[in-house]
Amino acid sequence: MTITKFAFPTTIHFGAGARKRVGPHLLEQGLKRPLIVTDRALAALPVLAEFRSHLRELDTAVFDGIHGNPTCAMVMEGSKAFTAHGADCVIGFGGGAALDVAKVVGLMATHPGDVLEYVWDHPNVLPIVHELPHFVALPTTSGTGSEVGRSAVVSENDTHHKRTVFDAKLLAKAVFADPELTLALPPGVTAATGMDALTHNIESYLSPAYHPLCDGIALEGLRIGARALAVAVHEPGNLDARSDMMMSSMMGAIAFQKDLGSVHACAHALGAVCGLHHGLANALMIDTVLDWNREAVPEKFAELCHAADVHPDADGAAFIRWLRALKSRIGITGGLAAHGVTRAHLSQLVPLAAKDFTAQTNPRPTVEADYERFFLAAM
Secondary structure, eight states, rough: OOOOOOOOOOOOEEEEGGGGGGHHHHTTOOOOOOOEEEEEEHHHHHHHHHGGGGTTTOOOOOOOOEEEOOOOOHHHHHHHHHHHHHHEEEEEEEEEHHHHHHHHHHHHSSSSOGGGSTTTTOOOOOOOOOOOOEEEEEEEESSSSSGGOEEEEEEEETTEEEEEOOGGGSSEEEEEEOOOGGOOOHHHHHHHHHHHHHHHHHHHHHHOOOOOHHHHHHHHHHHHHHHHHHHHHHOOTTTHHHHHHHHHHHHHHHHGGGOOOHHHHHHHHHHHHOOOOOOHHHHHHHHHHHHHTTOHHHHHHHHHHHTTTOOTTOOOOOOOOOOOHHHHHHHSSSSSGGTTGGGGGGGHHHHHTTTTTGGGGGGSOOHHHHHHHHHHHHH
C-alpha cells in the first residue's frame, strides 16, 4: 500500500476582531518591526489605517507595491523594503496576491538570487536553507485561502506566466482570519472571490489523489459556502455570511493540498494571457469543465449535490444547473467573450492550460484538444 503523508499545522485565530490579536502575538514572539505587505488599492483605504491603529506598540512599515497579478519584480521590491526597514517579521494583509507576495518577501530578504530560482519546477531549483522571518497572514477577501497555503504564485515579469514557490516553510506561523475585514468588499469582488472558494472545494474533492481528510473538508467547505455566497453578495453587512465565506475559503485552500483540476488549468491560462481576475476566470469556466468531467466520477457529483443541498436524488447535470443558477444570482453573467476573451487568444490559452500542473489531477484525463473545446464552449 502507498504511504501518504498528511499535515495540518497552521494556527488560526478565527472570528470578528481577530486582527486585534496580531500586536500581542508579535510582541510575545519578541518581534517589534513588522513589514506590512499589502496591495496598492487596499493601502489607500481606511481598513489598513484601522488595522495599524492596533499595532501602536510596534514600529511598522508598509510595502504596498502590489497591483494586479503579482510579479517577481514586486517580490524583489518587497524584499528591499524589508531590508530597508530592518524588519524582523512580515504581516501579509490583503487578498491572494498580497498574501502570496508576503510569503516570499521574507524568503528573498534572507536568500540569494531571484525568486524564479525557487519555483518548484526550476531545473536547478535553489533550496530554502535559512530560517524565514516570522510571517502572519490576515486575509481581506474570501477566495484564495492563501493564508493557510504553503505555496506562493507569482507571475514572470515579461510573459506573465504563473510560477509557484512551494515549500512548507512558507506557511504562516499564525493566521488571523477576521471576517470584519471583508465587510467593505463590493458585490462583484465578493462574487468572484466566493466562486474561487467554491471551485477550490469542488475541484479538490473531484481530484483522484488519495486524501480522505481533504475530501471531508472540501465537502463541508462547499456546504458552508453554498449557503452563504449569495447572502454575502446581496447583504454585504451580514457578518454571519461573511464568516461562512471566510471559513469556506480557508477550507478550500486546506483541501486543495490534494490538488485541483482543469477548471484551474483554464483559469491560470486566462489570467496569464488575458489578465482575468482568478476567481472570475474560475467562475466562467467551472460549469463547462465540470459538465465534461461528470461522467468520469458520477458518484462524486452525487456527493457534491448533497453538500450543496441541490436535491437528494440529483445527479451531476443538476449540480451543473445549480452552479449556473448561482452564478446568475450573484451577478456573474456572460461567457468569456463578454469579458474580453477572443478566438485569437486560443493559440496561447490552449497550450498553457494543457501543460498547467493542475491539469494532471483532473478526474478525467485531458489533452490540448479538450482545452480548445472548453474555451470555445465557454465563449
